[in-house]
Structure formats: structure tokens, C-alpha cells
Amino acid sequence: VREDDAGRRVGRIVEVEAYLGVEDQASHARFGPTDRNRPMFGPAGIAYVYLVYGMYHCLNVVTEDVRVPAAVLIRAVEPLSGLGAMRAARADTQAARGRRATAIADARLAAGPGLVGIAFGISRADDGRDLCDGTSPLRLERGETPEIVLTGSRVGIEYAPEPWRTHPWRFAVHGSPSLSRPLPRPQRGADGPPLRRTPGVSAGP
DNA sequence: TCAAGGATCCGCT
DNA sequence: GCGGATCCTTGAA
Numbered sequence: 001v002r003e004d005d006a007g008r009r010v011g012r013i014v015e016v017e018a019y020l021g022v023e024d025q026a027s028h029a030r031f032g033p034t035d036r037n038r039p040m041f042g043p044a045g046i047a048y049v050y051l052v053y054g055m056y057h058c059l060n061v062v063t064e065d066v067r068v069p070a071a072v073l074i075r076a077v078e079p080l081s082g083l084g085a086m087r088a089a090r091a092d093t094q095a096a097r098g099r100r101a102t103a104i105a106d107a108r109l110a111a112g113p114g115l116v117g118i119a120f121g122i123s124r125a126d127d128g129r130d131l132c133d134g135t136s137p138l139r140l141e142r143g144e145t146p147e148i149v150l151t152g153s154r155v156g157i158e159y160a161p162e163p164w165r166t167h168p169w170r171f172a173v174h175g176s177p178s179l180s181r182p183l184p185r186p187q188r189g190a191d192g193p194p195l196r197r198t199p200g201v202s203a204g205p
Numbered sequence: 206t207c208a209a210g211g212a213t214c215c216g217c218t
Numbered sequence: 219g220c221g222g223a224t225c226c227t228t229g230a231a
Contacts, residue, residue: 053213054225073212114213156212
């Protein structure tokens with residue numbers, strides 16, 4: 001949920017990726033604490049926002065206890081309300097970059113980590129924000145549990161060594177029209193077997 | 206202080 | 219399917 005001058009925007013998170021521990025060689029925390037990744041080492045429920053490729057703000061939710069760097073990257077959101085504000089934000093961003101406005105389907109307004117940032121007006125000002133505070137202008141609210149969750153390897157981390165490159169730590173809601181890209185590996189449902197813990201890792205995503 | 210490259214998106218071919 | 223945009227973060231010197 002985003003509430004600001006542009007209005008109220010609500011969406012359902014349909015795709016995420018998990019990053020866990022300093023040992024995760026695909027995580028920003030792999031170098032230990034730095035000025036940028038500091039929130040990852042803080043308490044769960046806090047936002048970690050970073051700029052990627054010099055252009056897009058990506059939103060993460062910190063998920064583990066203090067000193068255990070872990071976060072979930074919000075890769076895609078299915079717009080539920082406030083679509084006008086999302087479109088306006090997109091138009092503003094395109095104009096600021098000297099691009100002409102392009103058409104996009106409602107379901108695709110936040111279908112990617114960079115697009116989530118644009119559609120929900122996320123910036124470094126949100127870094128460190130408490131997403132569990134009911135009065136926060138950017139916050140999480142409980143939704144329904146998806147029936148089928150797809151898993152796959154994380155995107156854009158070809159630089160990482162195994163086993164991190166192929167850990168199935170990308171999760172997506174089966175059938176959502178708002179996924180960032182197809183996910184090839186149908187997996188367990190909500191009532192299926194629990195996710196297997198990875199050896200050497202203190203806690204699962 | 207420097208050089209390298211990235212948890213992406215978009216427009217053109 | 220491919221390459222450009224664009225700048226911050228990082229490790230090394």
C-alpha cells in the first residue's frame with residue numbers, strides 16, 4: 001500500500017526473490033555491511049531500497065533478525081487500485097527521461113522490479129522505512145495466500161557462483177498476469193510439502 | 206581517486 | 219533479439 005500526494009495505490013505482491021546471508025554470493029550483503037546495504041542487517045519488516053543500473057529503484061523487505069542480512073526483493077505487483085496514479089507516475093518518469101509515453105496494460109504497470117518502483121513512487125527516501133507500521137505511507141498489509149506458488153532461479157545474478165546462481169529462491173503466484181517474465185518450474189501448492197532448507201543456511205527464505 | 210559493472214527497462218531491428 | 223541509457227556502489231590502488 002502506498003499513500004502519498006499522488007493518492008492511494010494498492011497492489012498484490014505476486015513475485016519475489018529471496019537473498020539470504022553474507023554467504024549468499026548473489027546478495028548485496030556478500031561484502032558485509034556497507035553504507036548501501038545497512039538496512040539488510042537491521043530488524044525484519046524494514047524496507048531496503050537501492051538504485052539499480054543507475055535508473056531504477058528496487059524495493060526489498062528485510063526478513064531476518066538483527067545482524068542476519070536477508071531481504072526479499074519485490075519483483076512484481078498486480079495493481080488493485082490507484083491505477084490512475086500508477087499511470088501518472090509512469091508518464092512522469094518517461095517524460096523526465098525524454099521518452100514519449102508508451103502504451104501499457106493495467107496488469108503490466110508493476111510487472112518488474114523497476115516498474116514496481118515507478119508505479120509506487122518508491123525512492124531512496126523509503127530506505128529504512130518500517131513497512132509493518134500501519135500509519136506508514138508505504139506499508140505491507142496481509143493478503144490472501146496464493147494456491148499455487150511457482151519457484152525458479154533468481155534473475156540477473158549470472159555473476160554469482162554456484163550454488164547461489166541456481167538456488168530456486170524466486171517465487172511467483174501461478175497464473176498472475178503481472179509476472180515479470182515466465183517461470184518454468186511448476187512446484188508445490190500451499191498445502192504441499194514444506195520448502196526444503198538448504199544445507200549450511202540458518203533459515204529458509 | 207579510479208575503473209568496472211550492475212537484483213532493469215525500452216525502443217529499434 | 220539486441221544494445222543503449224545512466225550513475226551509484228564497490229574494491230583496489
